[in-house]
Amino acid sequence: MDLLLLFDYIGTFVFAISGTLTAAEKRLDIFGATMIGFVTAIGGGTLRDMMLGDLPVAWMRTNNYFWVIIAGVVVTIIFKKIVIKLKHTIFLFDTIGIATFTLLGLKKALLFQIDPAMAILMGLSSAVVGGVIRDTLCNELPLIFHREIYATACIAGALIYLFLRHFAVPEIFCELATVITIIIIRIVVVKYNIALPRLIIKE
Secondary structure (H helix, E strand, C coil): CCHHHHHHHHHHHHHHHHHHHHHHHCCCCHHHHHHHHHHHHHHHHHHHHHHHCCCCCHHHCCCHHHHHHHHHHHHHHHCHHHHHHCHHHHHHHHHHHHHHHHHHHHHHHHHCCCCHHHHHHHHHHHHHHHHHHHHHHCCCCCHHHCCECCHHHHHHHHHHHHHHHHCCCCHHHHHHHHHHHHHHHHHHHHHCCCECCCCCCCC
């Protein structure tokens, strides 16, 4: 199995867990939790493919994603207490997930000959839109609107990819540099509580 595809499945699995946990905190029933798990895992990719006109969307072309998401939901429901204890591990996989989804979205947009600036937005969409839908449905302020650096890490990784690609660096190194950049930024900003300044308007 391709390494990027493996990370894609890992990211899908962990995003499904993230959505299900959020739904559980809101005391939704099993059906509601499953739906939140699904939209968290495939929301970003769905929007990306629809905007690119790549239909049917990627997750509908194979049932692999369906079963990966179901597995994430079931694992969360059955082993909820254990999953919560693995919060730091989930954070790492979640970070790998957004890094991978950013890269996948960016590369797919470039294949469709989208302008690089717009391709970055496609990568960002792949990584964060599922979480935005999850938080909105669960009546929470989406994470990307918090002070925590989240979307910014994805943009930085995408810029690294485009920079290296411009100088004809081998593709595997471009991909690794992108993923590693996003992972490192996320880990550092969370560890040291680094955040963007708040926008405060005084009357």
